[in-house]
Amino acid sequence: MSNIEKPPLAxxxxxxxxxxxLTLFNRLLNCCEPGTRCDAASATRFCVGDLGEGLEIAPSTLSHHLKELNRAGLVEMARKGKRVECWVEPEKLKTLSQFFQPNPP
Amino acid sequence: MSNIEKPPLAxxxxxxxxxxxLTLFNRLLNCCEPGTRCDAASATRFCVGDLGEGLEIAPSTLSHHLKELNRAGLVEMARKGKRVECWVEPEKLKTLSQFFQPNPP
DNA sequence: CCCATAATTCGAAATATGTCGAATATTGAA
DNA sequence: TTCAATATTCGACATATTTCGAATTATGGG
Known part of the structure; x- marks a missing residue:
């Protein structure tokens, strides 16, 4: 487990x-309005604090989790004033979705 | 982390x-021939031993991992004589694939 | 019935993860 | 500049995971 290949998907x-x-990611998942062309520019954004709403975890834990999602390439983050905005790149979703469809019809 | 809801997806x-x-699952992933209707009956099957081929892990570890995949609902298992066959239900793949497509076009 | 093959269970050890609180940064507003 | 709001880093601790080898179970063949 220490020297084996660790694919990005894992x-x-x-x-x-x-x-x-998973909850945090889910809140970012409905990133674009239904029926619209979903590109990175129109993806819904939440700041860190709002994303953790209702989840009863410490701010430090929330920050840690978002960082993990970011390091895994699932969530993008960018500071905007006092806040840090988070969003999901639609391209990433496509990649993940297709992993489970190895034999398209 | 001990008393919170743990969704099946997680x-x-x-x-x-x-x-x-992930490697084991991947070997079962191309479960049907490209272009064919992929149903449970025609899904490719491997026995436990063959699945672990090339992966340098102990049989007990291999068994453990397959059990985890099975418990998570990702891999089906059934004894067939001396062997135990493993396969992936196409329905499961559809569910996972759709999770990453919350807003279909 | 006895043996070989295939797979699982069990217990132990090393490592990784989830979580918190305290301390620290970063920014905008008064 | 000083303060409040937002977010991150750090260190610590409890729990979970990964892995193995030894022992055990399950099955079919001779």
Whole structure:
């Protein structure tokens, strides 16, 4: 487990394996309005604090989880004034979705 | 982390978060021939031993990982004589694939 | 019935993860 | 500049995971 290849996909799934992180990701998942062309520019954004709303975890834990999602390449982050905005790149979703469709019809 | 809800999806992703398990799952993923209607009956099957081929892990570890994949609902298992066959239900793949497509076009 | 093959269970050890609180940064506003 | 709001880093601790080898179970063949 220490010197074997760790594919990016495994890292992504690890990030999503924690219920708290899965919830956070889920809140960013409906990133564009239904029926619209979903590009990075129109993706819904939440700041860190709002994302953790209702989840009863410490701010430090929330920060840690978002960082994990970011390191796994699932969530983008950018400071905007006092806040830090988070969003999901639609391209990333496509990649993950297609992993489970190895034989398209 | 002890008393919070643990959604089935989180369990699935946790199962796929380990590189060895991801490899095992991957070997079962191309479960049907390209272009054919992919149903459970025609899904490719491997026995436990063959699945672990090339992965340098102990039989007990291999068994453990398959059990995890099975418990997470990702891999089906059934004894067939001396062997135990493993396969992936196409329905499961559809569910996982759609999770990453919350806003279909 | 006895043996070989295939797979699982169990217990132990090393490592990784989730979580918190305290301390620290970063920014905008008064 | 000083303060409040937002977010991150750090160190610590409890719990979970990964892995192995030894022992055990399950099955079919001779």
């Amino acid at each position: 890292a992504a799934f690890k990030a999503l394996s924690n219920p708290h992180r | 369990a699935a992703f946790k199962a796929l978060s380990n590189p060895h398990r």
